[in-house]
Amino acid sequence: MTHQTHAYHMVNPSPWPLTGALSALLMTSGLTMWFHFNSNILLTLGLMTNSLTMYQWWRDVVRESTFQGHHTIIVQTGLRYGMILFIMSEVFFFAGFFWAFYHSSLAPTPSLGGYWPPAGINPLNPMEVPLLNTLVLLASGVSITWTHHSLMEGNRKHSLQALLITIFLGIYFTLLQASEYLEAPFTISDSIYGSTFFVATGFHGLHVMIGTTFLTICLLRQLKFHFTSKHHFGFEAAAWYWHFVDVVWLFLYISIYWWGS
């Protein structure tokens, strides 16, 4: 029987990178078929295989860590670096949309009337639902911190309660934003205002949904006793991501909703 003499994790050969890459091909070619040829079978296949890949890949990571014990300190350090770098890449992703917003709003063109918000646009009142959304996300930042402290103190009941509250706040935000989208007096096609507003807030909303999903997975894992008071990096990664989503909203609120009105 051969055993490793180092603390790193040499993973078993896995099919998920291949299925993941192929699912990306199916999603992109699926979009093309949908846009140009009125067929959505490829796109559906792409979304299905993408979900199947994500489910099985991350299921395997849980098996390797919680059930097989491969996540030593050094492996965990690598995962921490990885999550930080991923979140940094997302920061740059959003930076592009903020750049687009400031480019157009700091020097409004004559076709917009030379001012911002442009002619004919009635922006949403930043003191109404957008302010509530801000408070909802800030509160969820508090509840997720409570979750973490409860986890570290070994308080199962409190960690579950606090995590549940965080998830509900995330869902509440999403529902509020959805209703704002339906009620807004302007659409995505209403000049560069509509484009920058809906693309920036839209991608943010998508990230809220992803974060909520990540937190729900953590809830299920905590229910199943996967986390210990000393080792719960999956939760920490979800918490970092959630704080990032909150910070992006604060920038959106200040720039687009408040200054931009």
Add this chain to the structure above:
Amino acid sequence: MLRSLLVLRQIAQRTISTASRRHFENKVPEKQKLFQEDNGIPVHLKGGVGDALLYKATMILTVGGTAYAIYQLAMASFPKKQA
């Protein structure tokens, strides 16, 4: 009356297990035993028959889908002549 209340309290205390809800018992040790068995099975199949079925389904959809995508690309590359 007080005595029956005390008895009730004792029973209630006995039925509450260390898991905070009756549905959730700690099954991690069982899982650890299953996934640490020295049988050479890779982690993505080590959970049992369900793993193999899900893997096969994923492969069929992905590889089949890829073939279909390449077919559609071929079709789109050579537009049909109009009569």
